[in-house]
Amino acid sequence: MASTTNYTPPLLDLTIDNITENVVRINSQSSDARLNYLMERLVTHLHDFARETRLSTHEWMAAIQFLTKTGQMCSDVRQEFILLSDILGLSMLVDSIDHPKPPNCTEGSVLGPFHTGDAPHLPIGSSMSSDAAGEPMLALCTVSDSSGRPISGVKVDIWETDSSGHYDVQYANRDSPSERCVMTSDVDGGFWFKAIKPVSYPIPDDGPVGKLLRQLNRHCWRPAHMHFMFEKQGLDPLITTLFLRGDKYETSDVVFGVKTSLVIDLDKVDEETAAKYGVPVGALLLRHNFVLASTEETEKLRDNNAMEAMERLGLKTKLIDHLPVPDLD
Amino acid sequence: MASTTNYTPPLLDLTIDNITENVVRINSQSSDARLNYLMERLVTHLHDFARETRLSTHEWMAAIQFLTKTGQMCSDVRQEFILLSDILGLSMLVDSIDHPKPPNCTEGSVLGPFHTGDAPHLPIGSSMSSDAAGEPMLALCTVSDSSGRPISGVKVDIWETDSSGHYDVQYANRDSPSERCVMTSDVDGGFWFKAIKPVSYPIPDDGPVGKLLRQLNRHCWRPAHMHFMFEKQGLDPLITTLFLRGDKYETSDVVFGVKTSLVIDLDKVDEETAAKYGVPVGALLLRHNFVLASTEETEKLRDNNAMEAMERLGLKTKLIDHLPVPDLD
Numbered sequence: 001m002a003s004t005t006n007y008t009p010p011l012l013d014l015t016i017d018n019i020t021e022n023v024v025r026i027n028s029q030s031s032d033a034r035l036n037y038l039m040e041r042l043v044t045h046l047h048d049f050a051r052e053t054r055l056s057t058h059e060w061m062a063a064i065q066f067l068t069k070t071g072q073m074c075s076d077v078r079q080e081f082i083l084l085s086d087i088l089g090l091s092m093l094v095d096s097i098d099h100p101k102p103p104n105c106t107e108g109s110v111l112g113p114f115h116t117g118d119a120p121h122l123p124i125g126s127s128m129s130s131d132a133a134g135e136p137m138l139a140l141c142t143v144s145d146s147s148g149r150p151i152s153g154v155k156v157d158i159w160e161t162d163s164s165g166h167y168d169v170q171y172a173n174r175d176s177p178s179e180r181c182v183m184t185s186d187v188d189g190g191f192w193f194k195a196i197k198p199v200s201y202p203i204p205d206d207g208p209v210g211k212l213l214r215q216l217n218r219h220c221w222r223p224a225h226m227h228f229m230f231e232k233q234g235l236d237p238l239i240t241t242l243f244l245r246g247d248k249y250e251t252s253d254v255v256f257g258v259k260t261s262l263v264i265d266l267d268k269v270d271e272e273t274a275a276k277y278g279v280p281v282g283a284l285l286l287r288h289n290f291v292l293a294s295t296e297e298t299e300k301l302r303d304n305n306a307m308e309a310m311e312r313l314g315l316k317t318k319l320i321d322h323l324p325v326p327d328l329d
Numbered sequence: 330m331a332s333t334t335n336y337t338p339p340l341l342d343l344t345i346d347n348i349t350e351n352v353v354r355i356n357s358q359s360s361d362a363r364l365n366y367l368m369e370r371l372v373t374h375l376h377d378f379a380r381e382t383r384l385s386t387h388e389w390m391a392a393i394q395f396l397t398k399t400g401q402m403c404s405d406v407r408q409e410f411i412l413l414s415d416i417l418g419l420s421m422l423v424d425s426i427d428h429p430k431p432p433n434c435t436e437g438s439v440l441g442p443f444h445t446g447d448a449p450h451l452p453i454g455s456s457m458s459s460d461a462a463g464e465p466m467l468a469l470c471t472v473s474d475s476s477g478r479p480i481s482g483v484k485v486d487i488w489e490t491d492s493s494g495h496y497d498v499q500y501a502n503r504d505s506p507s508e509r510c511v512m513t514s515d516v517d518g519g520f521w522f523k524a525i526k527p528v529s530y531p532i533p534d535d536g537p538v539g540k541l542l543r544q545l546n547r548h549c550w551r552p553a554h555m556h557f558m559f560e561k562q563g564l565d566p567l568i569t570t571l572f573l574r575g576d577k578y579e580t581s582d583v584v585f586g587v588k589t590s591l592v593i594d595l596d597k598v599d600e601e602t603a604a605k606y607g608v609p610v611g612a613l614l615l616r617h618n619f620v621l622a623s624t625e626e627t628e629k630l631r632d633n634n635a636m637e638a639m640e641r642l643g644l645k646t647k648l649i650d651h652l653p654v655p656d657l658d
């Protein structure tokens with residue numbers, strides 16, 4: 001008791017009007033200034049939400065049950081909370097905040113709930129799809145820095161659905177990864193692989209998130225796309241997606257991931273390319289150069305954006321480890 | 330496509346600055362005005378939280394994992410999300426908003442995560458505890474309305490921990506309910522039962538909520554108390570708690586549930602009472618009259634509070650089914 005009385009007021013007779021400041025105060029005892037700040041903003045918004053909506057006990061209980069079901073829908077191969085974050089636009093927002101892109105760099109998009117850690121590391125030139133029903137597509141890609149220099153040794157994670165619009169992890173009998181792989185860019189920053197043409201597909205709608213979308217009269221579709229994630233020491237990790245132009249859902253992606261610069265046209269493989277890469281003439285061809293920012297470039301931009309934003313919001317903060325905390329000095 | 334273009338803008342190239350309005354817009358297509366309003370406030374606060382904290386991808390992922398673990402800690406007999414709501418002060422706030430009390434009525438407190446639906450209906454005068462190690466306590470209670478008239482036929486749910494500070498559901502080998510019961514008030518509004526003296530106890534701290542409390546340097550204790558829930562057609566349901574005066578945690582309840590009017594003194598059973606109720610002279614005695622508001626009284630107060638609050642917040646709303654929605658007329 002004595003150890004806390006110095007820091008906190010008696011937590012007694014709390015009312016609609018004074019509960020927030022008291023909860024914030026008792027949540028401010030950590031030595032981690034960032035945690036204290038996150039909790040202060042979280043509790044303030046949570047309480048303001050309840051006050052502005054006059055949230056009923058019945059609605060509160062519905063939310064408790066919704067969150068419980070969402071957690072219980074998660075497994076090693078399904079992440080319903082990421083899906084929820086995606087359809088609320090939070091995932092795109094956080095990516096935009098944390099990974100701002102210098103001019104000319106490839107824009108980011110949502111990670112989504114279907115990335116796995118078990119994709120096989122394949123040599124350049126491999127096929128990453130075993131789906132014979134898919135339309136074959138050759139992908140010829142390069143990675144460069146913001147001044148156009150190729151970057152070798154970049155770890156590239158690639159994943160897409162099969163031709164029916166399902167990721168491997170959506171099959172109950174999945175015994176090994178499919179339509180996903182990891183490659184490493186070569187000395188010229190290049191990596192190429194055989195895949196299948198991406199198709200548009202509905203996100204899993206048999207859980208709480210699907211139910212919510214139906215209640216909101218929203219569709220659950222994503223336009224045809226392929227996921228890429230790039231990592232190398234000294235580079236800001238890039239999580240992005242390429243979308244096929246002309247998809248029915250191009251301007252209504254359920255997870256808000258589409259950016260004009262990420263919408264691409266597929267080409268057709270000509271004779272020379274066919275011979276060089278061992279694919280049929282006329283097969284679909286995806287060509288793309290990914291431009292990655294350095295850690296330094298991104299950090300500088302992120303810090304500047306943060307300080308400007310906090311000033312615009314009228315919040316007096318300083319950055320610790322590149323993240324804002326209240327500036328009490 | 331045609332069916333949505335009338336209602337939503339192209340969801341493309343969303344930025345930190347325009348994503349919120351666009352997500353809100355696509356979430357406004359339900360015919361349920363209340364749902365649209367809840368989603369609008371939810372998305373606005375969620376996005377503002379990310380913008381004001383410059384939430385990092387790393388922190389976002391930690392939150393995803395925290396929520397996932399919280400959901401997966403829930404079972405038929407454990408509700409970790411209610412516990413989370415409790416320690417963030419949200420549960421107390423929602424109860425205060427949804428169940429305002431007219432003058433003289435008994436104040437409310439948190440439901441907590443340990444109420445169950447399987448408590449036995451016991452006749453008045455029963456013992457609701459089978460814990461021989463507990464200090465015996467006789468409880469003599471009445472229920473009345475706000476003008477002091479006794480109310481018969483009220484269903485009263487009562488639950489407390491055993492003498493070690495654990496609810497029955499916290500035991501892995503629980504085969505039947507213990508330290509909990511349901512009674513019905515008699516023609517004089519009375520109900521009485523044999524119980525044990527409540528003890529202070531730590532909320533379950535082996536899950537994500539316990540970990541969060543430790544990170545926040547907060548203790549996880551509740552002062553000694555007994556839970557009561559009252560229900561009868563025509564009455565506003567009352568969820569409340571009686572606390573024993575002088576508890577070490579009286580002014581630092583981890584779930585913010587204590588109100589001065591709910592802190593009581595125990596008495597000792599005198600000879601006459603001992604003979605009448607068949608308990609030893611000198612045993613502990615809890616006497617309390619619970620005063621319940623009618624549905625009508627509560628609704629009127631809730632509606633007034635809501636309209637006043639929304640006006641103070643500068644929000645133009647009207648009430649539908651006693652809950653605010655934007656007034657667009």
